[in-house]
Amino acid sequence: MADEFTAILSTLGLSSEAFIAILILVLLVIGAVVVVIVSRPVLSIYPYLLPAAKVRARKGRLFDEKQLSEIIEVENSNEFVNYLRGFPDYANHLDNHSLEKSLDIQLAETYDLLSRIAPKDISKSFAALAKNSDIINIKSLLAAKESNLNKDATADLLVPAGSLYHTIEQLVDANTVEDIVAGLDGTEYSSVLEDALNQYNESDLILYLESALDKYYLENLLSATNVPDNDNTLILHSYIGTLVDVANLKLIIRAKADNLNYENLDPHMISRGYQVKDWKLKDLMESENVTSIINGLEGTDYSSILVDSLPVYDETGSVSIFEKALDDYVVKYAESLSVRNPLGIGPIIGYLNGKEKEIKNLKIIARAKREAGFPVSEIQEMLV
Amino acid sequence: MVEIALGTALAAIGAGVAIGFAGLGSGLGQGIAASGSVGAVAEDNSMFAQGIIFTALPETQAIYGFLIAILLLVFSGLLGGGEGLTTGAGLVAIGVGASIGFAGLGSGMGQGIAAAGSVGAVVEDKGMFAQGIIFTALPETQAIYGFLIAILLMVFGGILG
Numbered sequence: 001m002a003d004e005f006t007a008i009l010s011t012l013g014l015s016s017e018a019f020i021a022i023l024i025l026v027l028l029v030i031g032a033v034v035v036v037i038v039s040r041p042v043l044s045i046y047p048y049l050l051p052a053a054k055v056r057a058r059k060g061r062l063f064d065e066k067q068l069s070e071i072i073e074v075e076n077s078n079e080f081v082n083y084l085r086g087f088p089d090y091a092n093h094l095d096n097h098s099l100e101k102s103l104d105i106q107l108a109e110t111y112d113l114l115s116r117i118a119p120k121d122i123s124k125s126f127a128a129l130a131k132n133s134d135i136i137n138i139k140s141l142l143a144a145k146e147s148n149l150n151k152d153a154t155a156d157l158l159v160p161a162g163s164l165y166h167t168i169e170q171l172v173d174a175n176t177v178e179d180i181v182a183g184l185d186g187t188e189y190s191s192v193l194e195d196a197l198n199q200y201n202e203s204d205l206i207l208y209l210e211s212a213l214d215k216y217y218l219e220n221l222l223s224a225t226n227v228p229d230n231d232n233t234l235i236l237h238s239y240i241g242t243l244v245d246v247a248n249l250k251l252i253i254r255a256k257a258d259n260l261n262y263e264n265l266d267p268h269m270i271s272r273g274y275q276v277k278d279w280k281l282k283d284l285m286e287s288e289n290v291t292s293i294i295n296g297l298e299g300t301d302y303s304s305i306l307v308d309s310l311p312v313y314d315e316t317g318s319v320s321i322f323e324k325a326l327d328d329y330v331v332k333y334a335e336s337l338s339v340r341n342p343l344g345i346g347p348i349i350g351y352l353n354g355k356e357k358e359i360k361n362l363k364i365i366a367r368a369k370r371e372a373g374f375p376v377s378e379i380q381e382m383l384v
Numbered sequence: 385m386v387e388i389a390l391g392t393a394l395a396a397i398g399a400g401v402a403i404g405f406a407g408l409g410s411g412l413g414q415g416i417a418a419s420g421s422v423g424a425v426a427e428d429n430s431m432f433a434q435g436i437i438f439t440a441l442p443e444t445q446a447i448y449g450f451l452i453a454i455l456l457l458v459f460s461g462l463l464g465g466g467e468g469l470t471t472g473a474g475l476v477a478i479g480v481g482a483s484i485g486f487a488g489l490g491s492g493m494g495q496g497i498a499a500a501g502s503v504g505a506v507v508e509d510k511g512m513f514a515q516g517i518i519f520t521a522l523p524e525t526q527a528i529y530g531f532l533i534a535i536l537l538m539v540f541g542g543i544l545g
Contacts, residue, residue, distance in 0.1 A: 057427030
């Protein structure tokens with residue numbers, strides 16, 4: 001065998017050393033190709049492993065159906081607060097703040113956590129999401145000023161979170177809405193609010209300022225995920241695009257129920273949604289009434305869920321049934337996204353959605369428990 | 385300079401391939417599993433034991449590769465105490481190394497990914513531990529096939545005995 005092999009090498013003009021050198025070279029090339037091929041999937045999942053495990057641990061601490069049922073059954077607000085004190089996430093804040101504020105702080109901390117641990121390719125979106133705390137605080141400040149609340153009552157409304165908290169805190173004794181807008185000079189919200197200030201001055205409604213902030217927030221979120229280039233950013237883009245669609249639809253439906261026209265609606269619309277494209281948005285804004293809006297959504301996921309709510313709307317005339325249906329849709333859609341990429345963005349969206357849902361439900365229960373004898377069955381219907 | 389027979393030199397390459405690629409797969413897999421486990425332990429200290437178990441699982445591929453490499457080194461005469469291998473047996477030795485090396489690479493990586501997913505599932509729901517172990521153990525089979533073929537090649541290829 002060795003002789004035959006040596007003969008073959010001699011025919012090829014190779015010595016044993018040269019053959020081993022070529023063999024090593026071939027193996028090195030194969031090794032390099034293998035390393036490059038196997039590294040690709042590893043490199044894409046590696047940045048998500050630690051954040052995914054962290055959020056899944058926190059998702060495991062969210063209230064399950066049984067715990068939520070126990071909370072709904074409590075007698076009053078005090079019992080509700082005592083129940084929450086049994087959970088460290090809430091107990092830490094309940095010692096120093098009111099129930100509502102503790103829940104807001106919990107949500108703000110969730111946004112903050114996600115913005116800190118999100119991998120690089122999605123960090124911009126989660127940083128934009130974390131700005132929600134600043135938006136909520138500015139809105140609270142504006143609402144307090146409109147209601148002529150005093151300094152202490154206004155300060156009590158603010159959630160101690162967000163990058164602008166200390167700036168906003170200093171504006172609690174501002175005399176007018178204009179003073180608040182001027183006080184925010186130099187921040188990213190300054191121009192947004194200044195643009196909406198004319199409409200506020202004409203109407204005396206802070207709704208225009210709030211709407212401008214909401215639009216800015218969602219546009220920011222959308223632009224952060226504007227160019228999806230991998231599975232994770234595609235999933236995130238579809239989630240945020242759906243949030244934008246739902247915000248637009250809620251506004252159009254409510255506006256049509258109040259007989260507002262295209263010109264009233266157009267400045268508040270956010271373009272580049274996920275399923276409702278700009279041309280469709282224009283059609284919907286030009287619709288005659290709520291029913292024609294829902295008919296115009298045919299071909300989108302929103303059509304079937306809103307059609308199902310139409311009989312109740314015809315009966316009650318309240319558009320809140322559509323808003324609840326859309327909110328429920330967002331929760332279910334996010335749940336479906338959360339299992340699509342288990343070693344990627346899936347668990348992060350799952351936790352974000354789960355936490356938002358939990359806080360929404362706890363706020364609903366908190367409001368219901370303030371009224372003595374509020375029926376448990378009604379609370380259950382109101383829950384997301 | 386020590387004179388080494390061509391067959392023995394080929395067996396040395398086989399040993400390098402065996403532990404090199406199996407170790408690469410095992411290392412990547414363990415890194416993936418460890419990263420998930422650290423995240424879980426950071427949030428929940430009680431996850432330390434489960435995290436260690438899941439992180440240790442992709443170690444086996446490196447052990448298989450190490451064993452095969454040692455056997456090749458011993459029976460090729462490279463560590464002394466025996467005659468060198470024939471050229472034919474040396475070529476078989478490269479096949480032995482490739483068998484466990486590449487099988488260990490795929491198996492180790494797959495097991496690491498499964499382990500990281502399982503750690504996430506267990507930290508969310510402690511009742512998922514048994515299922516997580518079962519799913520994580522499944523990619524072990526490819527390494528076992530590679531190991532078995534490597535042993536068979538050594539036995540019938542004239543390296544062992």
